[in-house]
Amino acid sequence: MIESILKNCAIDKVLNNTAGGTGDTLNGDILDLQNYNSVCFILTTGNVVDTAVGTLKAYCGNEAALGDGAYKTTTASFTANATNSDNKAVVLDVVRPGKRYVRADFVRATADIPVESIVAVRYNARNIPVTQPADVVASGLSVN
DSSP, X not given: OOSOHHHHOEEEEEEOOBOOOOSEEEEEEEEEOTTXXXXXXXXXXOSOOTTOEEEEEEEEESSTTOTTOEEOSOOEEEEOOTTTSTTOEEEEEEXXXXXXEEEEEEEEXXXXXXXXXXXXXXXXXXXXXXXXXXXXXXXXXXXX
């Protein structure tokens, strides 16, 4: 049971703001899951153009640079229309990936999709409490 996100999970920003684009793949930072069993990627969109197709994927391997990497079969994908994709979240949860290293990749097709960021939450830590990585510049924990 997770009693505190800050003490049980590591929060990383793995991709910064990216201007609208299409026909490309955005690669997030590679994460080491040595002390974690799972990671959840949360991508936030900007003003997405109608008909745009976006797919959030997890690329996993045992080599630090992912030279042996492969995509997991489960993805989080959407096709934009006039109302459903602007300023929204796309979430991909990777539970027990079976590999030590993982990277979030976002494939953009058909029309522009600006990406505000991708945040990764590494969880199911083997050792707690977790020390937050440098991407977290401030945090607070309120307990009653």
